[in-house]
Every structure is written in structure tokens, then in C-alpha cells.
Amino acid sequence: MSAVLEQLDTFGPQRCEQLTYEQADEYTRRLARTQYENFTVVSWLLPVRLRADFQHVYAFCRWADDLGDETGDTDRSHELLAWWRDELTACYQGDPRHPVFVALAPTIEQHDIPRKPFDDLIDAFVQDQTVTRYDTWDQAIDYCTRSADPVGRLVLYLCGYRDAQRQQFSDATCTALQLINFWQDVRRDIIERDRVYVPRDIASRWSWLCNTTSRRSATRHVAARRTYRLRAFTRCCRRTKPPFANWSNARSRYLSAAKACGRSCRRTSALTLSCSRAAAKQSHA
Numbered sequence: 001m002s003a004v005l006e007q008l009d010t011f012g013p014q015r016c017e018q019l020t021y022e023q024a025d026e027y028t029r030r031l032a033r034t035q036y037e038n039f040t041v042v043s044w045l046l047p048v049r050l051r052a053d054f055q056h057v058y059a060f061c062r063w064a065d066d067l068g069d070e071t072g073d074t075d076r077s078h079e080l081l082a083w084w085r086d087e088l089t090a091c092y093q094g095d096p097r098h099p100v101f102v103a104l105a106p107t108i109e110q111h112d113i114p115r116k117p118f119d120d121l122i123d124a125f126v127q128d129q130t131v132t133r134y135d136t137w138d139q140a141i142d143y144c145t146r147s148a149d150p151v152g153r154l155v156l157y158l159c160g161y162r163d164a165q166r167q168q169f170s171d172a173t174c175t176a177l178q179l180i181n182f183w184q185d186v187r188r189d190i191i192e193r194d195r196v197y198v199p200r201d202i203a204s205r206w207s208w209l210c211n212t213t214s215r216r217s218a219t220r221h222v223a224a225r226r227t228y229r230l231r232a233f234t235r236c237c238r239r240t241k242p243p244f245a246n247w248s249n250a251r252s253r254y255l256s257a258a259k260a261c262g263r264s265c266r267r268t269s270a271l272t273l274s275c276s277r278a279a280a281k282q283s284h285a
Helices: 021-034 048-069 074-092 099-111 116-130 137-147 149-159 164-184 186-193 200-206 215-220 222-239 247-260 265-283
Strands: none
Touching: 021 048, 021 099, 048 074, 048 099, 048 116, 048 149, 074 099, 074 116, 099 149, 116 137, 116 149, 137 149, 137 164, 149 164, 164 186
């Protein structure tokens, strides 16, 4: 059981222990440092003045994610995510109760963060409870607008940026990273959660049956999946112009980086660098 679910008796719908801001801030700090992620939540490169704010936002995301993914019960997840949205409402009404929101409230006020990206993230976790297959590429990309893009926008708000161009660049990068996360977790998503994010219209080209939940079938098409990862990234570059106007260059950067990298987070880091460079080059064009 995840650490978040283990704490529901203390910080859950039935009983929520009240913490001071200092205690809540320390709680989010511990959460950010003890949870395993594919990335560094608060890098030492991050300005000191922003580290606590990043921890507060991460704590919101971690709780919402676990409430949706770790219960093993769709009805229970719906119930807990509805409660989490109620806690978000209380926070924006000036009455935070849960430690995460006690810590997050000053961050929201200081950086004037709108509610929408938080709501969008909860919407994505709710969608995961009812939608386990995607028929088309457009449906998968649409899901990314709620599951990934809001995180990038939250980072921009924390860093003081609110312009449309940076948000567009951020959305493209976050969608690309979300897609790579889907491709690297295909087997786990099928076996543990009965979810397939690879769209049927594309998976069918590789003779992969998205309805199967067997381990053998989930591992049978590794080579095809790797090929699709590249093609998916190429299509993402095409669809996210102008940030990836020079999509062929971004594609070649990804290919070069992939040869030098290992798997999982190293591949993700290479793609992040490629996306960032492509976006930066376009912004200076």
C-alpha cells in the first residue's frame, strides 16, 4: 500500500488531523524526498526561494495520483477523488484543512495560481477510473492535456511566467514526456491496472491486441513498441507547431540521444533536452 493511502486514517475524509503551516510544510518536504519518482522533484538547481512551493505542488499531485491509482477499487477511487476536489474547493475558499492544502494555500496566493490546472489533474485521475482504452491518437493526446500539461503550467506559474507562448511550449514538452511514460510502462499498465494508452488505431498496425491483459501478450511486441515510440514522438512534433516547427531536427536529436542513453528516465531526460532545445531554437528564430 502506498504511503498516501496508509495516512488516510490520519489525514482522510473521516478524520483529518489539523497541522500548523510549519508542520504542513515539513510534511510536504518529507513526502517529496521519500517518494520514488522517475525524476528529481526538487533539484538543487532550483532556486531556494521556490523549493518549498514545488514541494507543496508535488504533494498535491502525489496525493491525487495515489488516490486514483493505488486503491485497487474504482468506486473507492471515485469517492476519494471527489473528497480531494472538495478539499481543493475549501482551499480556494480560504479554509484549507488537509496538510497538503494548508501548505499549498500560501503558494497559491503568492503566485496567483488559478484553480484550473489542479482541477484538470483530478479530472485526469477520474478519467482513468472509467476509460481504460483509447481508440484514436487524438483521444490519447486529449487525455494528456489533463494528465500532463497542467503540471508544466503549474511550474510556469511558480516561476512567474503566464504568457501563452511559454504555455504552448510547456504543453508540447509535457505531452511528449507523458507519451514516453506510456510507452515505457505498457506492460505494467496492462497487468496491474488493465489500462492501455497506446491508441487502438495505431497499435493495430503492429498486430497488438489492446484488449488482452496477459503477460505474454504484453511483452510480445517490444520491438514494435520501440518503433512506435519514435513514430509517436515524430507525430507529436508535427502536431505541436510552432514549438516543434523544426520537427525533423527534434526527431534526429531524439534518435541520437536514444543511442547514447539507457532506458526509462535516461531516455526521458534525453527527450526533455531535445524538446527544450527545439523550443528554444524556435523562440529565437
